[in-house]
Amino acid sequence: MPRYQPNLHLATNPEQPQILHIDLNSCFATVEQQARPMLRGRPLGVTNRLTKNACVVAASYEAKAQGVKVGMTFSQAKLLAPDLIMIETDPPKYHYVYKKLISIMRSYSPKIGMKSIDEGVIDFHGTRANINTRPLAVIGQEIKQRLREEVGSWMKCNIGIAPNRFLAKTAASLHKPDGLDVITHKNLRLTLSEMKLTDLTGIAERNQARLNAAGIYTPLQFLDAPAAVLAARVFKSACGEDWYQRLRGWEVDDVEYTTKTVGRQFVMDEWQPTEEVLHSRLSHLAETTAMKLRHRGLAARGVYLYLLYANGDVWYERKLFKTPVFSGADVLRRSLLLFNRRPRDDWVRMMAVSCYKLEPSNANQLSMLEEINRQTWLSEAMDTINNQYGEFTITYASTLAAKGLIKQKIPFGSTRYFELLCNRA
Amino acid sequence: MDQATLINKDVNIVAYYFKNNARRLRCFPKRMEYDGKRIDFTETGLVHPTKQGQRMIHVFDMTDGQADYRLEFDAQALSWKLVAITDTQYAPVSTQFAPSY
Numbered sequence: 439m440p441r442y443q444p445n446l447h448l449a450t451n452p453e454q455p456q457i458l459h460i461d462l463n464s465c466f467a468t469v470e471q472q473a474r475p476m477l478r479g480r481p482l483g484v485t486n487r488l489t490k491n492a493c494v495v496a497a498s499y500e501a502k503a504q505g506v507k508v509g510m511t512f513s514q515a516k517l518l519a520p521d522l523i524m525i526e527t528d529p530p531k532y533h534y535v536y537k538k539l540i541s542i543m544r545s546y547s548p549k550i551g552m553k554s555i556d557e558g559v560i561d562f563h564g565t566r567a568n569i570n571t572r573p574l575a576v577i578g579q580e581i582k583q584r585l586r587e588e589v590g591s592w593m594k595c596n597i598g599i600a601p602n603r604f605l606a607k608t609a610a611s612l613h614k615p616d617g618l619d620v621i622t623h624k625n626l627r628l629t630l631s632e633m634k635l636t637d638l639t640g641i642a643e644r645n646q647a648r649l650n651a652a653g654i655y656t657p658l659q660f661l662d663a664p665a666a667v668l669a670a671r672v673f674k675s676a677c678g679e680d681w682y683q684r685l686r687g688w689e690v691d692d693v694e695y696t697t698k699t700v701g702r703q704f705v706m707d708e709w710q711p712t713e714e715v716l717h718s719r720l721s722h723l724a725e726t727t728a729m730k731l732r733h734r735g736l737a738a739r740g741v742y743l744y745l746l747y748a749n750g751d752v753w754y755e756r757k758l759f760k761t762p763v764f765s766g767a768d769v770l771r772r773s774l775l776l777f778n779r780r781p782r783d784d785w786v787r788m789m790a791v792s793c794y795k796l797e798p799s800n801a802n803q804l805s806m807l808e809e810i811n812r813q814t815w816l817s818e819a820m821d822t823i824n825n826q827y828g829e830f831t832i833t834y835a836s837t838l839a840a841k842g843l844i845k846q847k848i849p850f851g852s853t854r855y856f857e858l859l860c861n862r863a
Numbered sequence: 864m865d866q867a868t869l870i871n872k873d874v875n876i877v878a879y880y881f882k883n884n885a886r887r888l889r890c891f892p893k894r895m896e897y898d899g900k901r902i903d904f905t906e907t908g909l910v911h912p913t914k915q916g917q918r919m920i921h922v923f924d925m926t927d928g929q930a931d932y933r934l935e936f937d938a939q940a941l942s943w944k945l946v947a948i949t950d951t952q953y954a955p956v957s958t959q960f961a962p963s964y
Contacts (some may be wrong), residue, residue: 451896469871472908474931474949475908475926477931531911531922590909639866766961825916826916828915831916
């Protein structure tokens with residue numbers, strides 16, 4: 439049934455705010471400064487690899503004050519902040535803080551959700567009558583205090599309180615660092631009047647251009663635009679109506695998305711990788727992709743391979759197979775089928791392997807084919823040994839060359855593989 | 864770049880201090896003997912657990928006010944290892960962001 443409702447007219451949601459959004463400030467950099475007091479007050483960048491072309495994945499507020507932005511290369515950042523200190527990510531630290539944050543959030547409401555490693559939402563609906571009777575702003579201050587007590591005195595977070603998830607996130611971004619803001623139907627227009635379109639989460643350059651094309655240049659004009667205009671002219675889909683409701687404080691983002699693909703990618707560590715090097719990196723990517731599949735109890739029928747060449751060209755191919763797989767050897771075999779069809783015009787700079795068409799794994803079901811059973815038992819035996827003694831204690835010979843080079847790094851956005859990542863760190 | 868020096872050597876922790884943190888009594892290293900020197904820690908940065916296979920390792924990031932030390936406590940072998948010492952050759956802290964201890 440189509441969701442499009444051409445005559446949708448809604449007022450601003452008059453409900454008292456029940457959603458609290460927590461955002462750790464410059465999470466990785468702040469955690470590193472918490473762990474190492476000598477780094478406090480100094481411009482700090484956190485990166486996945488300590489090389490001059492590696493990009494900054496988190497910058498401390500001291501670095502941001504000197505113009506350093508997330509996504510810059512180390513050499514660019516160093517030009518802006520000559521005293522910049524760069525350190526490598528340390529996932530177990532962030533995992534510890536992530537778990538602490540979850541435990542603090544759970545003590546207020548059973549309905550919580552982590553948006554990413556450093557962002558979480560507490561839904562207070564149904565808990566205010568008897569448990570959380572204090573104003574949410576007071577609870578917000580208490581959460582800040584508990585974070586400082588239970589993790590460390592340097593930890594800071596932004597808190598936003600609003601009737602829905604979108605406005606709560608917007609409120610959390612108003613006063614960084616260490617802010618606490620509340621958006622209600624009373625101050626919504628005032629808050630939006632002080633913002634630009636691109637300050638809204640989900641509105642970047644392309645959506646801004648779409649809005650501009652319809653004569654919408656400010657968040658207030660966006661708020662006042664009719665649902666029909668947003669759906670039919672701006673977003674040309676039901677997304678327009680979602681935006682119409684979202685901006686008015688009605689909840690449209692309380693949705694859980696299922697996993698559609700599982701994969702890994704790697705930027706080559708050599709400028710001119712030979713065939714053997716490419717094979718070993720591909721083998722490692724296939725094995726770790728299979729590991730992720732097994733971690734989530736999934737099997738995949740489709741395999742997708744993506745290559746980026748030195749001249750900027752991109753090549754990709756996908757294939758759907760009849761039977762699902764979950765072992766490293768099978769994912770590699772299928773990846774190689776695609777890999778061998780690649781054009782050989784230039785050096786490969788980056789490769790990615792993904793699995794799609796996911797379904798629950800039937801690894802516990804004995805197969806009638808002995809060969810499949812042997813493969814299953816081999817995967818189980820390898821997983822048991824690796825869980826006991828650390829990942830890659832036992833692995834395929836073809837991946838040995840890549841073992842120390844392809845490091846699992848911080849998964850942005852999703853926290854689904856955090857446990858797996860920390861087992862291997 | 865970071866000025867960390869990898870050490871990876873067993874060390875002796877000769878004094879501890881205890882703190883009642885978040886309703887749990889917790890133990891932290893206070894004094895370490897390493898390379899013939901005695902190092903008194905003045906602050907604990909972060910204590911977090913990590914795993915090497917099934918072996919639980921507790922990582923203690925400590926400072927003596929001069930340098931940062933990364934210590935690991937092996938909960939199975941009950942041994943302490945000094946993993947790294949971070950150099951102190953950083954630029955002065957800017958007054959705008961100076962930490963208030």
